[in-house]
Amino acid sequence: MSILLFKRKMYESKFIKKIVKVIGDKLRRTPLSVDPNIIGMNYRAENINLWLQHGSTDPDILVIYGISGIGKTTIAKFVYNSNYTRFEGSSFIENIKEISRQPNGLVQIQSQLLSEILIGRKVKIHSVSKGITAIEDALWSRRVLIVLDDVDHMDQLEAVLGLEYRFCPGSKIIITTKRAKLLKAHQVTMVHAIETLDPKESLELLSWHAFGQDHPLEDYIEYSEKLVDHCGGLPLALKVLGSSLLGEMIDVWKSALNKLEDIPNGEIISKLRVSYDSLQDDDDRKLFLHIACFLIGKDKDYIVKILDGCDLYTIVGIQNLIDRCLVTIDKFDKVQMHDLIRGMGREIVRLESKDPWKGSRVWRHMDSFKILVENNVRNMCYM
Known part of the structure; x- marks a missing residue:
């Protein structure tokens, strides 16, 4: 009897230690700081919360998509805070695009992920490929919640998820992005496009x-x-x-x-301009500025006909602008743009020169009239 009692106590001791460890791990994980004045967040996050709480047997990936400043990170933090204790491990990695541009940025992202998932345990990583292996080893047996904020390139996803995305069944991955192309990433199971506030x-x-x-x-x-x-x-x-x-x-x-x-607000413009600055080449930037100044609301085919005549590659260019949330195509096949994105484009042109006639584009009637009058006066002086 004493041997059986001893074994029972040993079993109970191990069980208690396991409970203490699980509770301790949850207590060591802390919620993220979120703006207290969140408007309309409960109903905007409802579908994401249902997705997070759904007991699927496969790892799921959700993409939160929208233009700069629309609240992608805020809603990701909100749903993370509401659900992270449901998982055995969790990690929220913010500003991935910015971090990945730093020396060894992808390795830094991998290290942060492992540290958070393993509750502070340090794992040395010397290369991206070794980091992918370390992540797979750490996560294959854990149900985890991972948020990857502001992703703009596939190599950032692959550094964390690997090519095969080997995660424990029931794990959930949320990606926030301004890049429409990432909506087609392998194994994406749900897309949540954020709408502007009413x-x-x-x-x-x-x-x-x-x-x-x-x-x-x-x-x-x-x-x-x-x-x-x-x-x-x-x-x-x-x-x-x-x-x-x-x-x-x-x-x-x-x-x-x-x-x-x-004159648009400078702080807003600088944050909206990130998408413009990330365009691949001057051809796409010229296309964006032409649309912002003159062609919003025009039929897509009309814009293609006009700007192809200006030696621009308009069809692929419009697709690149859509990819970065700079323009949209409405149900009538017309090219549209948020008013503040339009203002950002026109401000870029305005800053080219203090004198409207020295800038690359003129869209205001009064400026056009002034230029024509001054040109006529100048020509008369030379007659």
């Missing part, structure tokens, strides 16, 4: 940042609604502009709105 949600988000409450002050309603219209439902713009006007008088709001009609 006017009511936009006004609430702006109000939290400009007034510290969910609605504007009575005297500021008119200007708040105009600012909401300018932002076009883009959370980034609503946060930046709302915060910049916090505590300001009405005359400052009015002046700021007048300025935005001619």
